[in-house]
Amino acid sequence: DTAVSQTPKYLVTQMGNDKSIKCEQNLGHDTMYWYKQDSKKFLKIMFSYNNKELIINETVPNRFSPKSPDKAHLNLHINSLELGDSAVYFCASSHVSGSEETQYFGPGTRLLVL
């Protein structure tokens, strides 16, 4: 159950602050993702990295900057936090090999911006 882990689990902060969320996977996957889930439960893809290379970059404010130091880690840094950034952020990983596309999700980081 700790195959994809995220820290912190909860994050409460003031508007205008900068914060980071970390993600690690020990599944040996080559692709990692960040999703945002708002109060309506919709899972919105934000970014994806394959072997440390950015391959999906959705229409996300440039206050959000992902970083992948290696295949097993994908971090998300958010500058100048706004009220609308409040959501649950999920990291996920998969092995895009042509026969195994399943994405495995982390436990989520619940971000509340006050």
Added chain:
Amino acid sequence: GENVEQHPSTLSVQEGDSAVIKCTYSDSASNYFPWYKQELGKRPQLIIDIRSNVGEKKDQRIAVTLNKTAKHFSLHITETQPEDSAVYFCAATTYGNNRLAFGKGNQVVVIP
């Protein structure tokens, strides 16, 4: 890109009855269709998936059917139990594509 739609958005069933959630997809090239279950406050977890070379797959009380011609697939839960109450997401993609197109989710409520 792929567009996945889910219906209904909310489904209430009596315990012991069956629940069916339907999804449609737009890209005829999609060939992998996973279903995720998300319990309150938890992560989405894969419960079953189906590939385009089969029409049906079962795992205990859950089953998924795929109609490639009509471009829709469905999740069937039989003998529902209170622990089946959750949000269910369908998704679609093609092999080698790292982007899963998710539906908007169905809230299933099992009434004891």
